[in-house]
Amino acid sequence: xxxxxxxxxxxxxxxxxxxSALRPDGSAKVKGEFSFSSDLWxxxxxxxxxxxxxxxHARIINIDTSAAYAIDGVRCVLTxxxxxxxxxxxxIEQDQPVxxxxxxxxxxxxxxAVAADHPETCRRALAAIVVEYDVLEPLTxxxxxxxxxxxAIHPNGNVFRHQRIVHGDTxxxxxxxxxxxxxxGMQDQAFLGLEAAMAIPxxxxxxxxxxxxxxxxxxxxxxxxxxxxxxxxxxxxxLGGVGGAFGAREDISLQVHSCLLALATSRPIKxxxxxxxxxxxxxxxxxxxxxxxxxxxxxxxxxxxxxxxxFDGGAYASTSSAVxxxxxxxxxxxxxxxxxxxxxxxVRTNNPPCGAMRGFGVVQACYAHESQMDRLAEACGLxxxxxRLRNAMKTGDTLITGQPVESVAPVERCIRxxxxxxxxxxxPVTPNALQLPGGTGLTSRPENIRRGIGWGVSIKNIMYxxxxxxxxxxxxxxxxxxxxxxxxxxxxxQGFVTLAPQIARSVLGVxxxxxxxxxxxxxxxxxxxxSRQTWMSGGAVDGACRLVRERxxxxxxxxxxxxxxxLIIDDNEIVDTMGSLRLNVSDAAPGVRFEETxxxxxxxxxxxxxxxxxNCHVAFAFVAHRAVVDVDVELGLVKVVQVATAQDVGRxxxxxxxxxxxxxxxxxxxxxxxxxxxxxxDGRVRNPSFTDYLLPTALDAPxxxxxxxxxxxxxxxxxxxxxxxxxxxxxxxxxASAIRQATGRDIRRVPVRPQDICL
Amino acid sequence: xSEDQMYSLSVNGKVHEVRDSWVGESLLYVLRERLGLPGxxxxxxxxxxxxxxxxxxxxxxxxxxxxxxxxVGSDIVTVEGLSPDGQLTDxxxxxxxxxxxxxxxxxxxxxxxxxxxxxxxxxxxxxxVKEAISGNICRCTGYGRIFAAVQxxxxxxxx
Numbered sequence: 001x002x003x004x005x006x007x008x009x010x011x012x013x014x015x016x017x018x019x020s021a022l023r024p025d026g027s028a029k030v031k032g033e034f035s036f037s038s039d040l041w042x043x044x045x046x047x048x049x050x051x052x053x054x055x056x057h058a059r060i061i062n063i064d065t066s067a068a069y070a071i072d073g074v075r076c077v078l079t080x081x082x083x084x085x086x087x088x089x090x091x092i093e094q095d096q097p098v099x100x101x102x103x104x105x106x107x108x109x110x111x112x113a114v115a116a117d118h119p120e121t122c123r124r125a126l127a128a129i130v131v132e133y134d135v136l137e138p139l140t141x142x143x144x145x146x147x148x149x150x151x152a153i154h155p156n157g158n159v160f161r162h163q164r165i166v167h168g169d170t171x172x173x174x175x176x177x178x179x180x181x182x183x184x185g186m187q188d189q190a191f192l193g194l195e196a197a198m199a200i201p202x203x204x205x206x207x208x209x210x211x212x213x214x215x216x217x218x219x220x221x222x223x224x225x226x227x228x229x230x231x232x233x234x235x236x237x238x239l240g241g242v243g244g245a246f247g248a249r250e251d252i253s254l255q256v257h258s259c260l261l262a263l264a265t266s267r268p269i270k271x272x273x274x275x276x277x278x279x280x281x282x283x284x285x286x287x288x289x290x291x292x293x294x295x296x297x298x299x300x301x302x303x304x305x306x307x308x309x310x311f312d313g314g315a316y317a318s319t320s321s322a323v324x325x326x327x328x329x330x331x332x333x334x335x336x337x338x339x340x341x342x343x344x345x346x347v348r349t350n351n352p353p354c355g356a357m358r359g360f361g362v363v364q365a366c367y368a369h370e371s372q373m374d375r376l377a378e379a380c381g382l383x384x385x386x387x388r389l390r391n392a393m394k395t396g397d398t399l400i401t402g403q404p405v406e407s408v409a410p411v412e413r414c415i416r417x418x419x420x421x422x423x424x425x426x427x428p429v430t431p432n433a434l435q436l437p438g439g440t441g442l443t444s445r446p447e448n449i450r451r452g453i454g455w456g457v458s459i460k461n462i463m464y465x466x467x468x469x470x471x472x473x474x475x476x477x478x479x480x481x482x483x484x485x486x487x488x489x490x491x492x493x494q495g496f497v498t499l500a501p502q503i504a505r506s507v508l509g510v511x512x513x514x515x516x517x518x519x520x521x522x523x524x525x526x527x528x529x530x531s532r533q534t535w536m537s538g539g540a541v542d543g544a545c546r547l548v549r550e551r552x553x554x555x556x557x558x559x560x561x562x563x564x565x566x567l568i569i570d571d572n573e574i575v576d577t578m579g580s581l582r583l584n585v586s587d588a589a590p591g592v593r594f595e596e597t598x599x600x601x602x603x604x605x606x607x608x609x610x611x612x613x614x615n616c617h618v619a620f621a622f623v624a625h626r627a628v629v630d631v632d633v634e635l636g637l638v639k640v641v642q643v644a645t646a647q648d649v650g651r652x653x654x655x656x657x658x659x660x661x662x663x664x665x666x667x668x669x670x671x672x673x674x675x676x677x678x679x680x681x682d683g684r685v686r687n688p689s690f691t692d693y694l695l696p697t698a699l700d701a702p703x704x705x706x707x708x709x710x711x712x713x714x715x716x717x718x719x720x721x722x723x724x725x726x727x728x729x730x731x732x733x734x735x736a737s738a739i740r741q742a743t744g745r746d747i748r749r750v751p752v753r754p755q756d757i758c759l
Numbered sequence: 760x761s762e763d764q765m766y767s768l769s770v771n772g773k774v775h776e777v778r779d780s781w782v783g784e785s786l787l788y789v790l791r792e793r794l795g796l797p798g799x800x801x802x803x804x805x806x807x808x809x810x811x812x813x814x815x816x817x818x819x820x821x822x823x824x825x826x827x828x829x830x831v832g833s834d835i836v837t838v839e840g841l842s843p844d845g846q847l848t849d850x851x852x853x854x855x856x857x858x859x860x861x862x863x864x865x866x867x868x869x870x871x872x873x874x875x876x877x878x879x880x881x882x883x884x885x886x887x888v889k890e891a892i893s894g895n896i897c898r899c900t901g902y903g904r905i906f907a908a909v910q911x912x913x914x915x916x917x918x
Contacts, residue, residue: 026855027847029863030870032798032838039797119788120781192802192810192864192898243800243864244898275803434886493862493899656858656904663901664861690807690896697893701902 014571016506017718020656023498024515025491037213037240038196042268045198046075048261049122049271050254051112051129052280053104056350056683057139057153060102061132063112068125073117076264077125083260085229089252091219095156096316096353098227098256104133105153105315106352107684108280115261115269138350138683142289142312145347153315153350160313160346161321165328165612167400168339172304174295178375182292182368183749185677186312187285189357190695193243195253195281196272199262207234208259213242215249217488218524227256228263235259239518245492246668247356248282250529251318279688283318283355284678286311286346288327290368300380300390304339305400307331311346311354311364318355320346325466326361328612332400333369334411334459334622335391340400342612350683356529358668359729362460367750370456370733374740384455384737388415388624393459402613407620407721408711410648414624415457417646417707424628424642424703427451437630437637439699448634451641454737456730457624461617462531462722467607470532470618473523474540475597476504476548481586483508483545486516489525489537494724495657496533500541502654503718507545508552509569509585523599531621531722534653536600539717543598551594556583600717619715622648623726625666627702627734631742636754638674640700640735646707650721655708658723663704665727667696672728673735675700677751766831770794771840782828787811789827790837798838798867802896809895812868812875813837819875821894838867841874849912850874857908861899869895873909882917885910 015021028034065077080087080101087101088094100109114125144150145158152158198211207230214220217237225235242249254271262269273281288311295304309327313320328344357363377387392411398404427435427449436444464470475486483504491497501513525537549569556574557564566578574583606614626644631637643666652658675694679686687693712719732750740747743757768775768789775794790796790813799822800810806821813822814836841848850873853859860866869892876883876891883891888909889902897905 020858022855022858023860025863026860027851029860029866030847030851030854031842032867032870034863035797036800036864038801039791041792118781120783190898191862192800192808192896193862194802242862243802244862246898275805432886434890493864495861660858660861660900660904663903664899665901667901668898689805690803691805695896695898696901697896698889698902698905699893701889704901704903 014505014511015502017502017653019502021498021502021654023495024501025497035241036193036243037211038194038272040198040211040240040270042198042200045268045270046115046117046265047119047122048113048115048258048269049126050110050257051126053100053107053109053111055104055133055135056107057136058104058133059136060100060104061134064130065112067128067130068114071121071125071128073121074114074125076115076261077112077129078260078264079112083227085227089223089227089256090317091251091319092321093317095154105350108352110257113257113261115265140349140351140683142310142347142349145349146345154348158348160317160348161324163325163328163344163608163612164610165340165342165400167402167613170339170341172295172339174303175298176296176379177293178372178379179293180372180375181748182290182371184288184364184367185751186287186354186680187357187672187676188279188678188693189246189248191244191246191248194273194275194278197240197254197258199258199269201262201266205263205266208262209236209238210255210259211238211240212255213240213249215245215490215492215529216527217490217518217520219527220252220255221520223252224255224259228259237520239490242490242492245528246358247360247529250356250527251283253281275690276688279678279685283353285357286313286323286354286364288364290364292331292368292372294372294376296376296380298380300376300382300387302335302337302391305332305337307342309344312349312351313346314349314351314353316353318353320354323361325608325616326461327365329401329616330362330365330459331369333366334393334457336393336397337400351680352685359725360530362458363729363732366456366458366729367733370730371736374737385415385419388455388457401608401616403615403617405620406715408648408713409620409622410709410711411457411622413709414622414646414648417709418624418626418644421644421705421707427630434699437632437639438635443635444632444637448632449630450633450742452629452631452738452742454627454734454741456732456734456737458726458730460621460726460729462621463535463602463618464530465605465616467605469601470526470536471599471601472525472536472540473597473599474537474544475522475595476544477593477595478508478548478552479593480590481510481512483510483513484516485513485541486522487525487537487540488518488520488522489533490518490528492528494528494533495654496537498657499534499538499653503538503541504545507542508549509572511572531724534720534722535716536602539600540598542717543600544596547596547598548594551596552588555589555592619713619721621721621726623730625731625734627731627738629735629738629742631739631757633743634758636758638739638752640670640702642703642705643731644705645727646709647723647726648709648721649723650713650716651710651719652708653718653720658708661723662706662727666704666731667701669728669731670700670702670735671696673732673750674752766828768827768830768835769833770796770835771837771843777827780827784827785823786825786827786830787822790822796837796839800864800867802864809872810865810868812871812895814871814875819872838871841870848874849915853908853912857904857911859900859904859908865895865897869905877912882913
């Protein structure tokens with residue numbers, strides 16, 4: 001079982017910052033009473049469903065919906081001709097049609113939507129819509145998207161973005177040069193709570209209220225209103241219970257369709273995707289190819305890297321241009337690198353659209369640079385730990401973008417503390433079959449098993465980059481010792497609803513903190529992504545609570561004739577530091593209501609120039625992983641036995657929640673290493689189900705031993721760095737490295753498949 | 760979609776009449792959409808993820824794979840039936856205390872599966888626990904806190 005080197009489950013008398021406070025929604029969730037967006041129900045509601053293209057690339061000749069309308073129970077069929085506002089949406093570039101009109105560019109692209117009285121009626125209606133296609137050759141090789149002779153598959157062209165980084169002395173040549181080509185497969189976020197929404201039209205048809213599982217209420221609101229042709233205030237969003245996200249809920253899926261159907265039928269519309277539809281209905285992690293060359297001195301000190309990265313963005317832009325920048329700006333890894341030449345491309349193909357997933361471009365970069373570090377170690381005669389320590393980045397170092405690392409950068413500590421964690425016991429002489437690679441398949445023989453140990457270390461930017469004015473808004477109300485917080489921060493499972501009350505208790509000395517409904521009646525909180533909500537929304541809640549505390553101190557100062565600057569909060573009391581006054585916060589201002597709203601902005605960032613130079617990121621977090629694997633070299637099966645990790649968290653505001661993020665992220669990184677891939681052949685997804693897309697189960701999960709490195713970051717409002725993404729990044733190359741150690745095979749691709757090991 | 764089917768299901772000790780149901784509806788759909796019991800969740804429709812786990816005559820089953828009309832005469836227990844008086848069971852309480860809940864979508868199915876395991880085998884080994892819940896996928900937690908929660912219940916019950 002898991003052992004924590006850090007104190008993992010401290011409960012204090014009060015659930016303030018630093019305590020392992022428990023989830024306020026925990027009781028509802030264990031009883032099955034928590035209302036997920038798929039649990040919503042409304043009087044008179046209809047079901048909505050989407051017709052999708054079976055082809056990755058085709059011209060639409062004609063759409064005939066008449067037979068669908070003829071089915072009893074069908075109320076409405078909508079196509080591109082029924083979209084009243086702008087016909088396309090998108091997070092960065094609005095290039096994705098609400099419904100395909102003349103051409104489809106990926107398998108699963110929406111063509112029409114229906115509303116009917118029963119899900120089965122919807123399915124029959126979809127089957128009755130006749131679409132005539134002229135099937136076209138799909139563009140599926142991302143390298144061909146760069147060929148200007150290949151016709152553009154979209155008016156905006158086949159390249160989403162190209163960016164170079166040129167830094168330092170590019171003429172430097174190392175004593176030692178190692179080069180490799182690496183490939184990362186397409187991963188799915190595979191949240192369990194499928195896309196679901198309830199759209200309720202206003203009685204007069206002038207607007208709509210959407211209850212939706214999303215990562216970013218206000219961004220959805222903006223895109224939906226534009227497509228509906230409505231003023232933004234006529235589209236109100238309420239967060240429906242969210243069953244995980246991991247990046248897949250940052251883009252529009254069924255939002256616009258459900259609102260269109262609600263407005264067209266004047267009835268509430270419930271939409272929810274099946275698992276198969278979910279695979280087509282949201283973006284995935286970008287498959288990527290990376291060629292990278294490290295130059296180093298004989299003693300293993302990196303002097304230059306040269307790299308070329310290509311990310312397959314699929315049919316529409318989503319966040320590809322930002323994923324690309326994350327990829328190329330993190331290709332040096334958490335290592336000093338004085339010179340670099342990097343070329344990066346994000347391209348359009350007729351493959352499934354790709355966008356945000358936990359790690360956002362850095363996962364792909366990390367797999368490549370960590371595989372290289374192993375090779376460099378071997379070329380220089382150093383251990384995998386020594387090569388990483390020799391090059392470990394420190395606070396104040398300069399990145400290949402010219403940006404100084406102002407964040408606390410305890411890379412060396414991450415490596416040393418991981419190295420100090422205990423290794424697992426050897427495989428028992430007579431192991432239980434469940435401990436062997438292949439598990440219940442009962443196919444492995446102990447004599448064919450080799451154990452390997454591998455390393456991965458990573459750097460991850462936190463918050464949005466490249467000049468985006470990122471902010472979050474929160475309101476704090478205090479009356480008679482009870483605090484009410486309001487924000488639009490999406491709770492997707494990460495635990496902001498646990499953290500926000502901890503902040504209020506620490507700042508205001510209260511115990512009872514209520515959280516109001518998360519919706520668009522307050523300013524934006526930005527997205528629950530980029531490991532940013534503890535910093536951004538945490539900063540907003542902290543700021544609002546501090547403003548309220550100032551007002552409370554003013555009030556207490558005035559009523560007691562004391563300078564408010566003499567007052568502090570101590571536990572539950574307001575204390576006069578220069579006198580004898582001690583007042584319980586609950587009794588300090590009977591009947592008086594204090595209310596303040598605060599918007600937290602992080603410091604501004606810059607765009608990159610044409611040489612990829614600029615202070616484009618806000619802050620960084622670091623982590624090291626060591627993986628121990630058992631590999632059946634005959635069958636190519638892998639069992640990940642243990643993962644050790646030391647993570648730079650700044651400050652563990654809720655150690656139990658941090659542990660949950662570490663373990664959960666490690667399981668997802670394990671999935672990418674050895675299990676999970678959306679298999680796409682000729683633009684067609686071949687495994688859109690949980691039978692064929694395999695996720696880590698309880699038997700696949702490794703033991704996790706960990707250490708939290710708490711060096712509070714002075715830039716962070718609460719000293720804490722985001723902890724969501726780092727756990728899933730370097731664990732993947734650590735596992736691949738361990739497989740290399742166990743087998744001697746030159747593993748260049750993840751996920752590692754049995755045939756990569758044993759054939 | 761009315762095909763005038765009418766039958767009764769015994770869920771959590773109460774008899775529920777199911778009217779105007781299409782005969783192809785799964786037990787999961789009928790529980791959630793017709794009987795007002797949304798505790799069991801749908802996430803794969805193929806019996807792979809376990810989010811829809813309920814007990815059917817004492818056995819843990821994926822309710823997405825059971826035709827509702829075929830469950831007539833069976834004793835069905837859903838997550839809502841584990842704590843009818845509103846008091847948390849020891850497994851539910853342990854899940855909260857150990858941080859075994861994040862998004863919570865897999866949680867009701869896991870709670871039912873773990874109750875079923877401990878009913879049948881009060882002192883399972885670590886591997887037996889892992890095997891018993893390997894049909895319940897959790898995407899958030901990596902399972903570590905779930906194992907800790909189950910272990911605590913086993914030790915407390917055995918004390």
